[in-house]
Amino acid sequence: xxxxxxxxxxxxxxxxxxxxxxxxxxxxxxxxxxxxxxxxxxxxxxxxxxxxxxxxxxxxxxxxxxxxxxxxxxxxxxxxxxxxxxxxxxxxxxxxxxxxxxxxxxxxxxxxxxxxxxxxxxxxxxxxxxxxxxxxxxxxxxxxxxxxxxxxxxxxxxxxxxxxxxxxxxxxxxxxxxxxxxxxxxxxxxxxxxxxxxxxxxxxxxxxxxxxxxxxxxxxxxxxxxxxxxxxxxxxxxxxxxxxxxxxxxx
Numbered sequence: 001x002x003x004x005x006x007x008x009x010x011x012x013x014x015x016x017x018x019x020x021x022x023x024x025x026x027x028x029x030x031x032x033x034x035x036x037x038x039x040x041x042x043x044x045x046x047x048x049x050x051x052x053x054x055x056x057x058x059x060x061x062x063x064x065x066x067x068x069x070x071x072x073x074x075x076x077x078x079x080x081x082x083x084x085x086x087x088x089x090x091x092x093x094x095x096x097x098x099x100x101x102x103x104x105x106x107x108x109x110x111x112x113x114x115x116x117x118x119x120x121x122x123x124x125x126x127x128x129x130x131x132x133x134x135x136x137x138x139x140x141x142x143x144x145x146x147x148x149x150x151x152x153x154x155x156x157x158x159x160x161x162x163x164x165x166x167x168x169x170x171x172x173x174x175x176x177x178x179x180x181x182x183x184x185x186x187x188x189x190x191x192x193x194x195x196x197x198x199x200x201x202x203x204x205x206x207x208x209x210x211x212x213x214x215x216x217x218x219x220x221x222x223x224x225x226x227x228x229x230x231x232x233x234x235x236x237x238x239x240x241x242x243x244x245x246x247x248x249x250x251x
Contacts, residue, residue: 002113006120010088014124017084018131024080025132028072032143035061064145068136073155078163081129082195085163086187088121089170090180110246118171118239125167129160154223161228161235166191168238175245 061067133156140147166187173183 002116003120006117009091010121010124013084013087014128017080017087017124017128021077021080021084021128021132022135024076025072025135026139028068028076029136029139029143029145032064032067032145035067064140064143065147065151068140068147069155072133072136073159077129077132077156078159079195081125081159081163082166082191083188084128085125085166086170086184086191088125089167089174089187090184091174111243114171114175114239114243114246118168118242121167121171122164125163126160129163130156158224158228161231164235165231165238168235168242172238172242172245175242 061070130153133152134149137147137149137152169190170183170187173186174180177183
């Protein structure tokens with residue numbers, strides 16, 4: 001019953017996010033031939049930092065593997081996954097006061113309620129990240145290209161660990177507030193700051209991008225274990241804080 005209740009509370013957020021991610025993945029693959037046609041139109045010399053970044057982007061577009069990484073795993077998927085990690089984490093057990101009091105009156109511990117809510121949301125987030133990435137490998141032959149399933153899985157799993165931080169952050173904030181909007185807006189603001197920092201320090205070894213995607217795996221063939229462990233530890237700490245806050249609150 002509790003699992004079904006958690007699914008009912010989040011199913012439309014999950015379905016909408018999954019549909020958007022699948023459509024975006026299909027669009028990334030099917031637009032690749034058009035990108036190749038536009039490349040000769042780019043001027044060979046462009047001054048300034050913007051010109052340098054445009055040249056780097058064009059170099060990545062020359063090969064399908066680097067194109068998928070740049071457009072999907074570095075751009076579209078992190079943005080979608082971060083947004084829906086926050087949306088899935090919003091609400092938690094206390095989103096509606098009447099419903100929350102009914103749920104808390106059930107003969108189950110608060111820790112179990114939180115665990116079920118967290119596992120349900122993270123399972124949905126996992127599917128939302130991995131399924132579209134696998135779809136890219138499956139439909140790549142439609143544009144006469146190929147993308148390895150193993151590579152897609154590694155990138156997706158690294159990103160999943162990263163965006164779980166946003167999910168547990170929002171879940172934790174949802175135990176502090178009884179409404180939906182404050183946890184949502186606070187988490188979105190934090191995600192925006194991290195995104196801007198990633199753009200500013202994109203070439204830095206301490207870039208947040210190294211924690212949120214498999215950049216080092218793409219560039220050097222190495223899985224970013226330290227970044228993944230840090231992200232996992234942050235998620236666990238915020239989940240523990242959410243458990244402690246819910247257990248200590250007096251309703």
